[in-house]
Amino acid sequence: MHLTVNGKNTVIADKESLSIPGLLDELNVEDPLYVTVELNGDIMERINFDNIVVRDGDEIEFLYFMGGGRG
Amino acid sequence: MLTEEQIERYQRHIALKEVGGKGQRKLLDGRVLIIGAGGLGAPAALYLAAAGVGTIGLVDADTVDLTNLQRQVIHFTPDIGKAKVISAREKMAAINPGIEVNTYEEWAHAGNIMGIIIGYDFVIDGTDNFAAKFLINDACVLAGIPYSHAGILRFDGQTITVKPGESACYRCIFPGPPPKDAIPTCSQTGVIGVLPGVLGIIQATEAIKFLLGKGELLTGRMLIYNALEMDFNEVRINRDPKCPICGETPSILELKDEVDAVTHCDLGKK
């Protein structure tokens, strides 16, 4: 399937759909326990991750914690 | 009215139709608080001082350290050991003696932050830890003061402007802080020195636009910057009706410190 991930075209071979944990794993997303996931413009609730299905054409944004600045 | 000196100093502003003499007056009457006089706060403070923002507050309990100088461009080598708020105020006064700089040589915490932010028009979050970032969000949302969030790590930065009650807040994106030490800090992983310059100047730009009442603020969208790829990505962020502080039935009704999240960038090296 073809996805748009953080604004970039991304092809996931041999898969027609994935759960969010499956997608995080497939893309080797850093800090999968803490990343915020937005699907087609809506932020997904973590408790629902297992039940959310990502399909061809979906737009995904991963939002990471970034704590730095002052130091 | 502007003095002759002010008309000359701010001529390049006054020449802009979006600013003009009236806009410059708004900047001179404006009050911006910068929490954190480090990587993000340094460029923001320099530019806001130069721009003639009339009252600028600086909050930081830290002193200047040799490792700061790679990116905290408001502090100079002879300032090592000096309080950051004092070091910063000296440079700002040298750039523009016509502005007032209020210094708060303390860490912002749940017990003091309201007393500091009330009376400011706009707040810039230039802090380096999640406890402070969530506290600033909560305080600004509860007080109804717009603010600019930014975070940096390695070659990556993110920033969003929050207009409480109107646009998404930090907790609409991240409901709570990550566990202590779950996310690396700049002192552990490093940060490219120019990165906070880019983000801090975007934050200062937002403060200036807010004071002028011109343009579109970075609300409802997070700007994500990667310096290695030189890539700017913008992500739409809607308000979360379940947000613990700005949602329909908020669970956070008063300020508290997220003690589990306290990890100052600088703790490791002292």
Ligand SMILES: [Zn+2]
């Ligand atoms: Zn919110």
